[in-house]
Amino acid sequence: MTMKKLMILAFIFLMGVAAQAQQNLSWGQGPQVASPDVHADNSVTFNLIAPEANHVQITGDFLPPKTVEFNGSTYDTPGVVDLVKDDKGVWSFTTEPLKPELYTYNLIVDGVKIIDPLNVYNIRDINNLFSVLLIGGDSRIDLYKVNKVPHGTVAKVWYESPTAGITRRLTVYTPAGYETSGKDYPVFYLLHGIGGDENAWSELGRAAQIMDNLIAQGKAEPMILVMTNGNISQEACPGETSEGYKVPTMMLPKTMEGTFETAFPDVVKFIEKTYRVKKDKAHRAIAGLSMGGFHSLFISINNPDMFGYVGLFSAAVDQQQADPNGFPNIYADRDAKIDVLFSKKPKLFWIGIGKTDFLINNNNALRAYLNAKKHKYTYLETDGGHIWRNWRIYLTEFTPLLFK
Amino acid sequence: MTMKKLMILAFIFLMGVAAQAQQNLSWGQGPQVASPDVHADNSVTFNLIAPEANHVQITGDFLPPKTVEFNGSTYDTPGVVDLVKDDKGVWSFTTEPLKPELYTYNLIVDGVKIIDPLNVYNIRDINNLFSVLLIGGDSRIDLYKVNKVPHGTVAKVWYESPTAGITRRLTVYTPAGYETSGKDYPVFYLLHGIGGDENAWSELGRAAQIMDNLIAQGKAEPMILVMTNGNISQEACPGETSEGYKVPTMMLPKTMEGTFETAFPDVVKFIEKTYRVKKDKAHRAIAGLSMGGFHSLFISINNPDMFGYVGLFSAAVDQQQADPNGFPNIYADRDAKIDVLFSKKPKLFWIGIGKTDFLINNNNALRAYLNAKKHKYTYLETDGGHIWRNWRIYLTEFTPLLFK
Numbered sequence: 001m002t003m004k005k006l007m008i009l010a011f012i013f014l015m016g017v018a019a020q021a022q023q024n025l026s027w028g029q030g031p032q033v034a035s036p037d038v039h040a041d042n043s044v045t046f047n048l049i050a051p052e053a054n055h056v057q058i059t060g061d062f063l064p065p066k067t068v069e070f071n072g073s074t075y076d077t078p079g080v081v082d083l084v085k086d087d088k089g090v091w092s093f094t095t096e097p098l099k100p101e102l103y104t105y106n107l108i109v110d111g112v113k114i115i116d117p118l119n120v121y122n123i124r125d126i127n128n129l130f131s132v133l134l135i136g137g138d139s140r141i142d143l144y145k146v147n148k149v150p151h152g153t154v155a156k157v158w159y160e161s162p163t164a165g166i167t168r169r170l171t172v173y174t175p176a177g178y179e180t181s182g183k184d185y186p187v188f189y190l191l192h193g194i195g196g197d198e199n200a201w202s203e204l205g206r207a208a209q210i211m212d213n214l215i216a217q218g219k220a221e222p223m224i225l226v227m228t229n230g231n232i233s234q235e236a237c238p239g240e241t242s243e244g245y246k247v248p249t250m251m252l253p254k255t256m257e258g259t260f261e262t263a264f265p266d267v268v269k270f271i272e273k274t275y276r277v278k279k280d281k282a283h284r285a286i287a288g289l290s291m292g293g294f295h296s297l298f299i300s301i302n303n304p305d306m307f308g309y310v311g312l313f314s315a316a317v318d319q320q321q322a323d324p325n326g327f328p329n330i331y332a333d334r335d336a337k338i339d340v341l342f343s344k345k346p347k348l349f350w351i352g353i354g355k356t357d358f359l360i361n362n363n364n365a366l367r368a369y370l371n372a373k374k375h376k377y378t379y380l381e382t383d384g385g386h387i388w389r390n391w392r393i394y395l396t397e398f399t400p401l402l403f404k
Numbered sequence: 405m406t407m408k409k410l411m412i413l414a415f416i417f418l419m420g421v422a423a424q425a426q427q428n429l430s431w432g433q434g435p436q437v438a439s440p441d442v443h444a445d446n447s448v449t450f451n452l453i454a455p456e457a458n459h460v461q462i463t464g465d466f467l468p469p470k471t472v473e474f475n476g477s478t479y480d481t482p483g484v485v486d487l488v489k490d491d492k493g494v495w496s497f498t499t500e501p502l503k504p505e506l507y508t509y510n511l512i513v514d515g516v517k518i519i520d521p522l523n524v525y526n527i528r529d530i531n532n533l534f535s536v537l538l539i540g541g542d543s544r545i546d547l548y549k550v551n552k553v554p555h556g557t558v559a560k561v562w563y564e565s566p567t568a569g570i571t572r573r574l575t576v577y578t579p580a581g582y583e584t585s586g587k588d589y590p591v592f593y594l595l596h597g598i599g600g601d602e603n604a605w606s607e608l609g610r611a612a613q614i615m616d617n618l619i620a621q622g623k624a625e626p627m628i629l630v631m632t633n634g635n636i637s638q639e640a641c642p643g644e645t646s647e648g649y650k651v652p653t654m655m656l657p658k659t660m661e662g663t664f665e666t667a668f669p670d671v672v673k674f675i676e677k678t679y680r681v682k683k684d685k686a687h688r689a690i691a692g693l694s695m696g697g698f699h700s701l702f703i704s705i706n707n708p709d710m711f712g713y714v715g716l717f718s719a720a721v722d723q724q725q726a727d728p729n730g731f732p733n734i735y736a737d738r739d740a741k742i743d744v745l746f747s748k749k750p751k752l753f754w755i756g757i758g759k760t761d762f763l764i765n766n767n768n769a770l771r772a773y774l775n776a777k778k779h780k781y782t783y784l785e786t787d788g789g790h791i792w793r794n795w796r797i798y799l800t801e802f803t804p805l806l807f808k
Contacts, residue, residue, distance in 0.1 A: 050514065050515055117517065126488045132643070134648070147646055151571070154559065226579045235550075242550050244538070273584065
């Protein structure tokens with residue numbers, strides 16, 4: 001009896017989200033639908049129970065992209081299509097058969113974008129909460145899944161940054177067995193893009209799953225992965241800071257003005273004091289996506305003895321104007337600093353970018369410089385633009401090259 | 405230029421959730437509203453930009469509860485009120501001044517329950533995703549906040565359960581300084597209710613914040629907190645398992661049939677092998693809410709030398725029928741096993757329950773038994789029912805009594 005009452009109570013909560021709030025509470029009544037409903041041919045039906053809605057749409061990166069124009073430039077955004085309502089008030093849309101990939105999507109109910117209430121699997125990126133759809137069956141995409149392999153630990157850890165004068169949070173992945181092996185491990189510092197935070201790589205980036213699977217397959221060395229928060233004015237991601245409800249904006253102070261890069265050695269010191277790690281250049285890697293690639297470039301060239309491996313994923317690579325109130329020297333003399341970095345023979349300098357990425361011209365210019373100077377680097381060009389699909393690919397390509 | 409383009413790209417994502425998807429993308433145009441907007445008197449305005457919606461409501465635990473009847477019993481659920489639309493398509497509702505508390509709420513757009521798109525702070529419980537509103541200014545409620553105090557580490561850790569034959573995830577809080585102190589710590593095992601998982605206590609329960617703050621105030625001993633997943637058929641919470649998209653239900657197999665309790669010593673062994681901990685009864689505590697209180701009771705009375713401290717938070721305490729295919733002895737002879745537990749003089753046996761909890765009669769019957777046998781226990785009765793508000797209170801009351 002007790003168990004039944006507990007289940008009823010839980011069910012009342014469930015019904016609240018699975019169907020409309022006003023519905024009579026009764027087991028098994030009303031439409032019984034799943035969403036997403038993945039069929040044998042990998043076509044997918046999305047369902048929403050919404051008898052009172054006028055108009056329901058879906059937007060997701062499995063749909064043909066929609067091009068939007070802004071300030072004279074064009075940007076691809078996920079396409080939008082209508083769902084169709086049946087006589088029970090269930091709105092549906094079925095895709096073409098989809099290729100294996102981790103897709104994200106939202107439903108739009110009378111103009112309000114929501115996550116799929118029948119899909120418990122959702123991920124935040126910037127302010128946006130997406131529903132997630134993972135279609136497996138491909139050797140790369142299966143790396144993004146939780147598989148039956150030994151799992152590392154993912155920890156939210158706070159560190160002091162004396163340089164920046166702030167206590168901050170980061171995400172640390174330690175490989176399976178770390179706690180009891182007694183061994184020292186190499187460290188890979190992995191940085192997010194603008195608007196992201198210390199959760200970005202472990203959520204949309206699937207970094208822990210990728211590491212677990214690559215290590216289990218013998219393709220990557222067991223290593224510690226450190227995922228920082230590149231917004232140096234933030235203690236941590238929204239909801240996890242002493243700042244309470246402040247909504248994050250793109251206009252965060254001190255982003256790409258030098259403080260994060262200048263304070264980065266505080267992170268390395270903290271990790272090397274706190275974890276069992278190998279403390280030399282041959283056992284430190286750094287990489288980042290977009291703004292994080294920019295950070296990785298300027299951190300590595302300003303500390304040319306720190307990292308043996310550098311990865312630029314769809315990176316902003318142009319020299320920026322330093323904030324006159326910030327740390328003025330960090331962006332100065334980019335090319336001369338690159339020359340110094342290469343004079344010290346990094347084990348790997350890796351560049352990956354999408355063919356339609358709006359940063360490809362900047363990356364081509366950087367590559368032209370590296371070519372002219374005969375600096376050796378590895379280059380991967382993929383389809384598509386400035387998107388997580390590419391950043392997950394780059395992580396799966398870059399990581400197996402580390403610490404060998 | 406690069407930075408500006410990155411910001412535009414991020415802004416396009418932002419706009420997608422902050423306003424309706426079809427809106428022209430243009431900085432600073434359209435209604436500029438915040439939600440929740442907390443005023444000086446702690447009244448709160450909720451705003452939703454939804455010009456196309458017919459009907460917008462809010463449901464939350466700061467509203468007078470709505471009583472629903474099901475199967476002859478009545479249950480309190482959060483109240484529902486209408487929002488009012490202005491001429492710009494912004495729907496609003498303002499509460500009375502609210503007492504300090506952590507509240508949860510959802511908006512309902514044309515019958516579809518959603519989280520507040522302008523509030524980045526949301527928490528999952530069972531299948532339901534809630535928006536969160538924390539009104540501080542009270543010494544207890546301020547324990548739920550991230551304050552500027554030393555922060556412990558929260559880790560998602562996988563362990564093997566040979567007894568249950570499954571690899572499973574749990575959440576481990578280690579106190580600030582654990583990594584480098586070299587000290588051994590006591591361990592508090594904290595269990596969730598039906599429908600929850602290994603994330604429940606660290607999300608809605610605010611367990612890490614409560615521990616950080618109680619330890620910083622000198623009110624609790626530094627300790628390790630281990631938050632298990634009580635659904636023994638699950639590897640981990642939804643989205644974090646090799647089972648992929650299976651939607652969790654209340655009908656999970658092997659819940660409250662003895663396997664979790666029988667396999668629990670595997671957790672203790674794993675923790676004591678993996679962390680620097682004190683390995684005796686005087687330095688082990690166990691507590692849980694609802695089903696987790698039920699688990700805590702039967703784990704502790706079946707292992708009377710394991711835990712010096714036992715906490716039952718709104719616990720299901722009745723003897724259950726064991727699954728004939730499960731572990732038949734775990735629920736047998738409850739009262740005799742309680743007598744054995746008390747004969748070994750636990751340091752603390754703690755019961756907390758709400759005055760209107762549907763489990764209060766069962767708890768009263770248990771207390772009558774303890775009284776009749778002169779078994780010493782501590783009892784706290786609070787207002788309200790079977791809700792997280794009470795479980796957070798019980799955690800703040802129970803924890804300071806441990807390991808002193």
